[in-house]
Amino acid sequence: LETRSAPSATTSDKPDMAEIEKFDKSKLKKTETQEKNPLPSKETIEQEKQAGESS
Numbered sequence: 001l002e003t004r005s006a007p008s009a010t011t012s013d014k015p016d017m018a019e020i021e022k023f024d025k026s027k028l029k030k031t032e033t034q035e036k037n038p039l040p041s042k043e044t045i046e047q048e049k050q051a052g053e054s055s
Helices: 006-013 017-022 042-054
Strands: none
16 A cells, blocks of 8 residues: 655655754854752751751
8 A cells, every 4th residue: 555645754754954954053142051049948948947046
């Protein structure tokens, strides 16, 4: 059993290398990743309070 539309499916399965090669990497901006500083949990605050009292 053979379907005529099969070849078009096989080409779309692969990434388009021509598009990737055309992509200009120099247009990308260098970004600095900054870690967000989450607020401490209630447990952490309690532990620090207890540690502060004992010292």
